Amino acid sequence: MEIAQIIDRIGVVELSKRLGCTKQCVSHWRTGRNRIPAEYAVKIEEVSLGIIKRYELRPDLWELNIQKSASNG
Structure with missing residues (x-):
């Protein structure tokens, strides 16, 4: 699942509240701007x-870290 799908499911406003950031930040992540x-x-x-x-x-x-974990497994 991609970030845009998570944002669409939860909503920009709700996700920004849960994360403690601005709606603008979340919107920019969704579009790939930031x-x-x-x-x-x-x-x-x-x-x-x-x-x-x-x-x-x-x-x-x-x-x-993923590569290290895989080689230790």
């Missing part, structure tokens, strides 16, 4: 109940 900050990627994973993963939102930040 990249989701790492701390919000974690919160979005929590708000979506794990449906969307932080590494899906910001693979540039968590890709190395």
Whole structure:
């Protein structure tokens, strides 16, 4: 699932309240205008109940951790 789908399900206003950010931030993430900050990627994973993963939102930040986990498994 992509961030736009989560935002559409929850709603811009409700998601901004749950995350503690502005509606404008959420709208910009939805359109791809701005990249989701790492701390919000974690919160979005929590708000979506794990449906969307932080590494899906910001693979540039968590890709190395996923590779390490896979090699340790």
